[in-house]
Amino acid sequence: MKKQLEKLLAEAYAAPEPKKKQAFLMNLKPREVSLPEMLWQQAAYVRWPVWLFAICMMAFAIGGSILHLEDTERIVTVLMPFTAAISVLETNRSTRFGMSEIEMATRFSLRSVLFARMTILGILYAVMLCVSAPMLAYAFGGKLLLTATRILIPYLSTMILSLIAERSALGRKTGYSSAAIAALISLVTFWISQEQSQKFMVLRYTTLLENWGILIVLVLLLLTILEQQKTIRQVEAFA
Amino acid sequence: MDLENAYDKIYRYAYFRLKNQELAEDITQETFLRFISSYGNLQEYDMRYLYSIAKNLCIDEYRRVKPDPLPEEDEARAAQNIGSxxxxxxxxxxxxxxxxxxxxxxxxxxxxxxxxxxxxxxxxxxxxxxxxxxxxxxxxxxxxxxxxxx
Missing domain, CATH: 1.10.10.10 (Winged helix-like DNA-binding domain superfamily/Winged helix DNA-binding domain)
Structure with missing residues (x-):
């Protein structure tokens, strides 16, 4: 009965055949997407643990600065390599899970997706640095540039090494080489930040940063950009 | 659901509202174009939004110029052709x-x-x-x- 009624309703509501349907559907093209719009779209694909980790780090740096918690700066510095590792793992996600071919067949090229994700994560961590570094410097009476370089050096070093590792055959096979690199750099950073370690060093770490910190960061930044470019360029070859 | 099916549904809806084939088809196409301009593409289109857009467009159209329905004779003929x-x-x-x-x-x-x-x-x-x-x-x-x- 219901089927019969639905059939009658379909006939009663029938409209004349559309004349321009096929031509319209054949010419229907997606709208051009601007860069900010694409970044916004891709931000939705960045997994929530990445955002959570960055927010927790920032909250810890701000909270520690306000409450004058001892070792806040050291903990932030030691944890920075992990943010870099997470960035690299996040941007290489499609390759790691064998989704590159599918992503290359989508509307945006894999390169542009990768570029967008790197940019998003770069902006995220830049914001984190811009908020954390002044707070930490102000709270613990340090120099802003010194604090910023102290935070950036382990981050950028991990980033460079992780990008190289993820591109290597071994890195692609194991999948989590950047996590191992982050752990190693984190340990080294922790060791360097200890007072006892300074006697094994030719130059005190703080003195080194005061004299050469900005230059080191600039060199590392340049190398990071170069490595990111290489990754973006070669990503389709790895798929 | 394929796009053609979605097109037919929106067109049928627009035709029901306006009782004018050309206007209904224009409204249908405008609905899809507006959806694309808001959401970028039709890969993950949602009928709820398409109906909402179509409904608003029909209301606008109705306000702008009360559409001329088919003359009674034509309407009767069209009805005969569609469901007899x-x-x-x-x-x-x-x-x-x-x-x-x-x-x-x-x-x-x-x-x-x-x-x-x-x-x-x-x-x-x-x-x-x-x-x-x-x-x-x-x-x-x-x-x-x-x-x-x-």
């Missing part, structure tokens, strides 16, 4: 006695096959309101058919 059985004519008569909102609900639910949730979102009603009004409309149609049939 006596039963269809009886259903049309019964439907014409229902409020437009009820006709709209019956179209969306029983002809376009939309879920209660989709209809609710498209028309700005709660699921419960859609369900209740749909039941009332079905009941009114059944009664109308009984009267027309007797």
């Amino acid at each position: 059985t006596e039963e269809t004519a009886i259903v049309r008569v019964a439907l014409s006695k229902l409020p437009v909102e009820d006709q709209e609900l019956l179209l969306l639910r029983h002809v376009n096959g939309e879920s209660v949730g989709t209809i609710g979102k498209a028309l700005g009603l709660s699921r419960f309101a859609v369900y209740r009004r749909l039941k009332d409309a079905e009941e009114a149609l059944r009664k109308g058919l009984e009267v027309s049939g007797s």
Whole structure:
């Protein structure tokens, strides 16, 4: 009965055949997407643990600065390599899970997706640095540039090494080489930040940063950009 | 659901609202273009939004110029071409006695096959309101058919 009624309703509501349907559907093209719009779209694909980790780090740096918690700066510095590792793992996600071919067949090229994700994560961590570094410097009476370089050096070093590792055959096979690199750099950073370690060093770490910190960061930044470019360029070859 | 099917549904809906083939087709195409301009593409299109856009466009069009429905003769001829059985004519008569909102609900639910949730979102009603009004409309149609049939 219901089927019969639905059939009658379909006939009663029938409209004349559309004349321009096929031509319209054949010419229907997606709208051009601007860069900010694409970044916004891709931000939705960045997994929530990445955002959570960055927010927790920032909250810890701000909270520690306000409450004058001892070792806040050291903990932030030691944890920075992990943010870099997470960035690299996040941007290489499609390759790691064998989704590159599918992503290359989508509307945006894999390169542009990768570029967008790197940019998003770069902006995220830049914001984190811009908020954390002044707070930490102000709270613990340090120099802003010194604090910023102290935070950036382990981050950028991990980033460079992780990008190289993820591109290597071994890195692609194991999948989590950047996590191992982050752990190693984190340990080294922790060791360097200890007072006892300074006697094994030719130059005190703080003195080194005061004299050469900005230059080191600039060199590392340049190398990071170069490595990111290489990754973006070669990503389709790895798929 | 394929795009062609979605096109047909929106077109049928627009035609129901405007009773004018050309306008209905223009509104259908404008609906898709507006969806693309807001959401970028039609890969993950949502019928709820398409219906909402189509409905608003129909209202705008109706306000702008009250569309000329087909002249009575043409309309009758068109109706004959589309559904020619006596039963269809009886259903049309019964439907014409229902409020437009009820006709709209019956179209969306029983002809376009939309879920209660989709209809609710498209028309700005709660699921419960859609369900209740749909039941009332079905009941009114059944009664109308009984009267027309007797």
